[in-house]
Amino acid sequence: MAILTSRTGFSRFLTIISVLSLVLLHASGVHAQEIKDWQLGFQQPVTPVMEQLEGLHDLLLVVITGITLFVMGLLGYTCWRFSAKRNPVPSKTTHNTMIEVIWTVIPALILVVVAIPTFKLLYYMNSEPEADMTLKVIGHQWYWEYEYPEHGIRFDSYLVEEKDLKPGQPRLLDVDNHIVVPVDTTVRVLITAADVIHAFTMPAFGIKTDAVPGHLNQTWFRAEKTGTYRGQCSELCGVRHGYMPIVIDVVGKEEYAQWLAEHKPAAAAPEVAAPETVTQ
Numbered sequence: 001m002a003i004l005t006s007r008t009g010f011s012r013f014l015t016i017i018s019v020l021s022l023v024l025l026h027a028s029g030v031h032a033q034e035i036k037d038w039q040l041g042f043q044q045p046v047t048p049v050m051e052q053l054e055g056l057h058d059l060l061l062v063v064i065t066g067i068t069l070f071v072m073g074l075l076g077y078t079c080w081r082f083s084a085k086r087n088p089v090p091s092k093t094t095h096n097t098m099i100e101v102i103w104t105v106i107p108a109l110i111l112v113v114v115a116i117p118t119f120k121l122l123y124y125m126n127s128e129p130e131a132d133m134t135l136k137v138i139g140h141q142w143y144w145e146y147e148y149p150e151h152g153i154r155f156d157s158y159l160v161e162e163k164d165l166k167p168g169q170p171r172l173l174d175v176d177n178h179i180v181v182p183v184d185t186t187v188r189v190l191i192t193a194a195d196v197i198h199a200f201t202m203p204a205f206g207i208k209t210d211a212v213p214g215h216l217n218q219t220w221f222r223a224e225k226t227g228t229y230r231g232q233c234s235e236l237c238g239v240r241h242g243y244m245p246i247v248i249d250v251v252g253k254e255e256y257a258q259w260l261a262e263h264k265p266a267a268a269a270p271e272v273a274a275p276e277t278v279t280q
């Protein structure tokens, strides 16, 4: 029972270690926006979904670190305290009801603590908030096609090859035509593919949705910070799978209106009046 009495100090130690590991992870440039060597952790979250995903990740990290350190400490203590030298006559105890209840109930409670925020977030991610605009994404071997159905805009987006890179353009992560969306706007994203399965992934937005031929998937995001955000196709889709990045420019609403005006196709010719149907 010495184990149980020394628990208070030990659990305080666990908490300190878990918090320290999180602080170190964050201090190591986990939130750096620009691309650098040896980056660690997530990109800076830009949407409420990604903020919550990161929070859940941190919570799980604390839980996992705590469990790992506790089990390691227990193992170490057992090896030391109950070695043949210190404990020449081992106890023949086979059951202890109290300790069995404890080691069943505590893990169950930990699972509940993990499950509640997980399900809340899953439902939030899969909710369909009222969208302000729609973006359609079509995966191709090996480029992305984008449509703004409300505005009749459609374009393809190809990788900028290494030989064509301009200063400031990251290798393998820039495209000729960026997606442009306004800040603080709920965007419904409809995702499909024309040939094989691709996956539309934008880490800073907390989005990863498969693009499946003949099937329309839906997700959403609400970007709350302007900037240029980069993602990649995340489903092995052929030899140039690694060469179809995704770039989203989140811009101010006025800048977006200007972009729309520049990219809107010329007004379609007025529809020819349908001939009158012959009535009998």
Ligand SMILES: [Cu+2]
Pocket: 139, 140, 197, 198, 199, 233, 234, 235, 236, 237, 241, 244
């Ligand atoms: Cu792909």
